[in-house]
Amino acid sequence: MIYDYIIVGQGVAGSVLGYTLIKKGLKILIVDGGGNNSSKVAAGIFNPVTGKRMVKTWKAEQLFSFLNEFYPEMEKDLDAKFFYPVPIFRPFGSIEEQNHWVSNSDEAYNKFLRVVTSSDDFPINKNKHFGGLRLF
Numbered sequence: 001m002i003y004d005y006i007i008v009g010q011g012v013a014g015s016v017l018g019y020t021l022i023k024k025g026l027k028i029l030i031v032d033g034g035g036n037n038s039s040k041v042a043a044g045i046f047n048p049v050t051g052k053r054m055v056k057t058w059k060a061e062q063l064f065s066f067l068n069e070f071y072p073e074m075e076k077d078l079d080a081k082f083f084y085p086v087p088i089f090r091p092f093g094s095i096e097e098q099n100h101w102v103s104n105s106d107e108a109y110n111k112f113l114r115v116v117t118s119s120d121d122f123p124i125n126k127n128k129h130f131g132g133l134r135l136f
């Protein structure tokens with residue numbers, strides 16, 4: 001058999017590349033040494049706004065709109081279930097932080113963030129009443 005590509009390593013990167021090449025009609029062979037594999041132990045969490053200062057990750061718009069189409073399509077093709085989008089709640093630590101986010105109208109964040117100023121929906125935050133940010 002003649003292959004168009006040989007991919008070395010079948011973590012998430014090798015798997016996604018292999019799947020993408022197969023969809024393009026190319027013949028591939030994936031080899032894996034069977035050693036350590038981060039993809040098997042990873043939590044698999046994806047979050048477009050991160051860090052202490054809550055900033056948008058690199059190419060967030062492009063990457064997150066891509067993955068929201070790519071993984072469901074892959075699930076269909078493979079008849080498998082592995083994509084579980086869930087909202088993320090990030091509690092505010094203080095009234096200052098709440099004020100900052102309530103008054104921050106940066107449209108660049110609108111796609112990903114909703115400011116929640118009541119903690120009622122989120123029992124995890126019930127002892128503090130600063131609310132928080134909801135992602136997605």
Ligand SMILES: Cc1cc2nc3c(=O)[nH]c(=O)nc-3n(C[C@H](O)[C@H](O)[C@H](O)COP(=O)(O)OP(=O)(O)OC[C@H]3O[C@@H](n4cnc5c(N)ncnc54)[C@H](O)[C@@H]3O)c2cc1C
Nearest residue numbers: 009010011012013032033034035037038039042043044045
């Ligand atoms: C504990 C933990 C939690 C994480 N949680 C998250 C998370 O929540 N969200 C997130 O986005 N990321 C997370 N990450 C990071 C994420 O897991 C990695 O960025 C991602 O899995 C890397 O994928 P990969 O395909 O590049 O590498 P890997 O998954 O490591 O795959 C590489 C593969 O290549 C094979 N290989 C290497 N060299 C050779 C060789 N010479 N010949 C043959 N085969 C070879 C290895 O056996 C392996 O199977 C986490 C990582 C860890 C360790």
